[in-house]
Amino acid sequence: MSESGRRIINIIFSLLAAIIAWTFVVYNDDPMTEVTYRDIPIVFEGETALINRDLGVADISTDTVDVKLRQMRVRTNDISAENIRVVADVSNAVEGENGISLNISGPENTQVVDASTRSISVEVEEASSVEKKIVIEYEGDHSGVEPVVTSVTSETATVLGAKSEIDRVYKIAALLDTSQTSDKSKNITASLEAIDRNGDALEHVIIYPSEVNFYAYTGITKEVKLKIVTDDPDDNYVRTWYAPEKIVIKGAADLVQNIDSVSTEEIELSEMYENTDVELEYDLPEGIYLANGSEGKIIKIRVTEKEPEEEESESGDTGN
Numbered sequence: 001m002s003e004s005g006r007r008i009i010n011i012i013f014s015l016l017a018a019i020i021a022w023t024f025v026v027y028n029d030d031p032m033t034e035v036t037y038r039d040i041p042i043v044f045e046g047e048t049a050l051i052n053r054d055l056g057v058a059d060i061s062t063d064t065v066d067v068k069l070r071q072m073r074v075r076t077n078d079i080s081a082e083n084i085r086v087v088a089d090v091s092n093a094v095e096g097e098n099g100i101s102l103n104i105s106g107p108e109n110t111q112v113v114d115a116s117t118r119s120i121s122v123e124v125e126e127a128s129s130v131e132k133k134i135v136i137e138y139e140g141d142h143s144g145v146e147p148v149v150t151s152v153t154s155e156t157a158t159v160l161g162a163k164s165e166i167d168r169v170y171k172i173a174a175l176l177d178t179s180q181t182s183d184k185s186k187n188i189t190a191s192l193e194a195i196d197r198n199g200d201a202l203e204h205v206i207i208y209p210s211e212v213n214f215y216a217y218t219g220i221t222k223e224v225k226l227k228i229v230t231d232d233p234d235d236n237y238v239r240t241w242y243a244p245e246k247i248v249i250k251g252a253a254d255l256v257q258n259i260d261s262v263s264t265e266e267i268e269l270s271e272m273y274e275n276t277d278v279e280l281e282y283d284l285p286e287g288i289y290l291a292n293g294s295e296g297k298i299i300k301i302r303v304t305e306k307e308p309e310e311e312e313s314e315s316g317d318t319g320n
Contacts, residue, residue, distance in 0.1 A: 044204065069106045095125060136190070138175070249288050
């Protein structure tokens with residue numbers, strides 16, 4: 001072997017020895033390290049117990065915490081934020097502002113040495129509730145498609161929570177991914193969420209039931225003309241109405257493509273004697289359904305009494 005070859009081998013052995021020595025020192029003389037994990041979500045417990053006392057969480061000072069763990073160096077790559085649990089128990093909170101201690105724990109053989117906060121402020125107020133129809137829809141913007149639900153275990157759900165939170169509830173939704181449905185009806189179970197007008201889910205509310213089971217398939221949506229069907233009253237009232245000119249329907253592609261218009265059920269104007277708003281009902285072909293955004297449309301009926309007709313005066317001679 002040449003001199004240069006021996007030098008290369010010696011260098012390699014020296015590097016290996018240095019690595020082995022460093023590893024021994026790090027993992028034997030000082031095997032522990034401290035790592036900070038950021039934005040650990042706080043889990044709230046006891047909210048059902050709070051509701052049972054007619055109270056609810058209205059506001060919190062923060063919903064995440066940074067946590068520093070002392071742990072073995074060799075485990076660092078195996079530990080993530082998902083392995084850390086931060087719990088706030090609000091079951092004994094009272095109306096008004098509460099200081100709630102956090103219970104923070106890491107994986108086995110780790111130690112919590114620090115946290116960005118050890119307690120949070122929780123505002124509690126009187127509880128309220130609201131019942132709404134359940135909307136089953138795709139999450140996000142999916143133009144042209146919408147789930148068609150053929151049966152569901154519950155049509156409505158009740159949301160309970162702090163009154164200020166309940167006032168924000170816009171709808172109760174089961175949110176699906178488009179991959180969960182196909183052109184064939186299938187059985188699906190989905191959790192329910194209370195959604196505000198901005199599309200954000202409300203966190204500190206209780207929903208009964210918490211999930212629904214249903215059969216659904218992927219429906220194609222289409223905007224079509226709306227024909228308003230009424231009777232023809234003949235009385236002393238003038239009735240005018242205002243209603244949408246179009247609505248959106250959904251169904252299987254081969255059915256929807258053949259539909260250009262749908263009609264309402266007959267609206268009996270003859271029974272209307274004052275201004276009235278009436279929710280529209282539809283005479284839909286079999287297999288055709290209203291899209292979620294077209295439900296709850298109304299017809300505005302305005303009623304006025306006819307002016308009495310003037311009697312024609314009769315004229316004639318009264319002479320001899």
